Structures are given as C-alpha cells and as structure tokens.
Amino acid sequence: xxxxxxxxxxxxxxxxxxxxxxxxxxxxxxxxxxxxxxxxxxxxxxxxxxxxxxxxxxxxxxxxxxxx
Numbered sequence: 463x464x465x466x467x468x469x470x471x472x473x474x475x476x477x478x479x480x481x482x483x484x485x486x487x488x489x490x491x492x493x494x495x496x497x498x499x500x501x502x503x504x505x506x507x508x509x510x511x512x513x514x515x516x517x518x519x520x521x522x523x524x525x526x527x528x529x530x
Contacts, residue, residue, distance in 0.1 A: 463516045469509055473502050475530040
C-alpha cells in the first residue's frame, strides 16, 4: 500500500479527468463524490479501510518531480 503522502497526488490526478470531458468523469463523480472535498474524503476513507487490512507501506527509493 502506498504511503499516505501519495493521497494528495492521487487526488490531483483524479481531478484532472473530472475537469475535462473524459469518459471516466461521470463514473468518478458517481463513485467518489460530486465535489473535490467529497472526493478527497472518499480517498481518505478508502485508505483507512485498506490500512486496517494491510500491514506493509510502500514508497519508492527515489522520487522525481510529481506529474500531478
């Protein structure tokens, strides 16, 4: 499971198709929430649920500049 610090990057990446007419837009809105705050809370809840089930956290050894 990735470390919690990557949730912000995941949220920014997910917001990109929502701001466009990408085919995944409606699915993301339906499943994760109708606004950015709801979608960020959805990611936090999913992360907490996964953390209850898993014991290992993941992070890369080296990290470049984020794309999102």
